[in-house]
Amino acid sequence: AKGAGKNCVVAYEPRMRADRLNLTRLAAGLRHAIGRRELALHYQPVVELASGAVIGVEALLRWTPETGAVPPTTFIPIAEETGLIVPIGTWVLQQACRDAVSWHRYHDTVLTVNVSARQLREPDFPQTVLDTLRDSGLPPSALILEITETALLAVGAVETRRVIARLEELRRHGIRIAVDDFGTGYSSLSYLRHLPVDILKIDRAFTPDSDGDSAENAAFTRAILQLGRTLDLNTIAEGVETAGQARLLQEMECQLAQGYHFARPMPATALAQLLAGSPAG
Numbered sequence: 001a002k003g004a005g006k007n008c009v010v011a012y013e014p015r016m017r018a019d020r021l022n023l024t025r026l027a028a029g030l031r032h033a034i035g036r037r038e039l040a041l042h043y044q045p046v047v048e049l050a051s052g053a054v055i056g057v058e059a060l061l062r063w064t065p066e067t068g069a070v071p072p073t074t075f076i077p078i079a080e081e082t083g084l085i086v087p088i089g090t091w092v093l094q095q096a097c098r099d100a101v102s103w104h105r106y107h108d109t110v111l112t113v114n115v116s117a118r119q120l121r122e123p124d125f126p127q128t129v130l131d132t133l134r135d136s137g138l139p140p141s142a143l144i145l146e147i148t149e150t151a152l153l154a155v156g157a158v159e160t161r162r163v164i165a166r167l168e169e170l171r172r173h174g175i176r177i178a179v180d181d182f183g184t185g186y187s188s189l190s191y192l193r194h195l196p197v198d199i200l201k202i203d204r205a206f207t208p209d210s211d212g213d214s215a216e217n218a219a220f221t222r223a224i225l226q227l228g229r230t231l232d233l234n235t236i237a238e239g240v241e242t243a244g245q246a247r248l249l250q251e252m253e254c255q256l257a258q259g260y261h262f263a264r265p266m267p268a269t270a271l272a273q274l275l276a277g278s279p280a281g
C-alpha cells in the first residue's frame with residue numbers, strides 16, 4: 001500500500017469488482033455441483049499417537065467443476081452464505097455414512113463429518129442425521145459431528161439454545177460432538193462446561209513445533225490438553241506435519257492427532273486399502 005487515502009480506494013475497486021463477479025460465478029456453479037456430480041469426499045485418518053493405529057477419519061469435501069478444483073476454504077463460505085451448504089451438507093452426510101459403513105464392517109473406525117452453523121439452524125437437522133444413519137446402517141456411535149467453536153456461539157442467545165437442544169438430542173442417540181478449531185474462538189471455560197461436547201480439536205495454528213520457536217504454542221496446547229482432561233473430553237491435535245511435532249505432543253500426553261505427517265486426505269478407495277492393512281483401533 002503505497003499511495004494514501006483516495007488513491008488506494010480507486011486502485012482496489014476493479015479488483016474488488018472482479019472478485020465479486022468471480023464469487024457470483026462460483027455460487028452459480030456450486031448450485032449445480034451435486035447434480036453434475038462434481039462433489040467428492042476425501043478422508044484423512046485420525047491416529048492414536050502411541051500406537052499409530054487409525055482410530056477415525058475426517059471427511060473433507062472436494063469440489064471439482066470443469067474449470068478445475070476450487071479449494072474448500074473458497075467454496076465453503078460461499079455455500080454457507082447462499083444456504084447451499086444445507087443440501088450440500090446433507091449430501092456429505094449421506095455419502096460419508098455410505099462410505100464409512102463399508103469399512104466399519106471390518107475396521108472399528110469412527111467417522112467425523114464437518115457441520116456448518118447454517119445446518120444446525122435447520123430444525124430438522126437431527127432428523128436428517130438420524131435418517132441418514134438408519135438408511136446407511138452406520139451405528140450412531142461411529143459418527144462424530146465436528147462444529148467450529150464460532151458456529152456454536154455466534155448465532156445469538158435464543159438460537160444458540162435451540163442449536164444446543166438439537167446437539168443434545170443427537171448425543172442422546174450416541175452421536176458425539178467435536179469442537180473444531182478450538183482456541184481460535186472466544187468460548188470461556190465456564191461456557192464450554194455447558195456445551196454438549198465430547199471432543200476438542202486443537203486448531204493447527206497452535207500445534208507446537210519441535211524447533212522451540214513456538215514456546216507460546218506449546219504452552220497453549222498444554223493448557224488445552226489439561227482443560228480436556230479436566231472436563232473429561234478427548235483432545236485431537238490437528239496439522240501435525242513432522243515427527244518432532246508428533247513426539248512433542250506425545251510428551252504432552254496428547255493421545256490423538258491428525259496431519260500430513262501421518263496421512264493426507266485421500267479418496268475412499270485409498271483409505272479402504274490403508275485400513276485393510278492396519279490393525280483395528
Ligand code: C2E
Nearest residue numbers: 060061072073076092114115116239240241259260261265
Ligand atoms: P478443517 O475442518 O479444520 O479441516 C482441516 C483442514 O486442514 C483440511 O483442509 C485438511 O486437508 C488440512 N490439513 C490436514 N492436515 C494438515 C497438515 O498437516 N498441515 C496443513 N497445513 N493442513 C492440513 P481442507 O480439506 O482444505 O478443508 C478446509 C476447511 O473447509 C475445513 O477445515 C473445514 O472447515 C471446511 N470443510 C471441508 N469439508 C467440509 C464439509 O464437508 N462441510 C463443511 N461445513 N466444511 C468443510
Ligand code: CA
Nearest residue numbers: 058114146180
Ligand atoms: Ca474439521
Ligand code: CA
Nearest residue numbers: 180181203238
Ligand atoms: Ca480444524
Ligand code: CA
Nearest residue numbers: 180181203204
Ligand atoms: Ca479450519
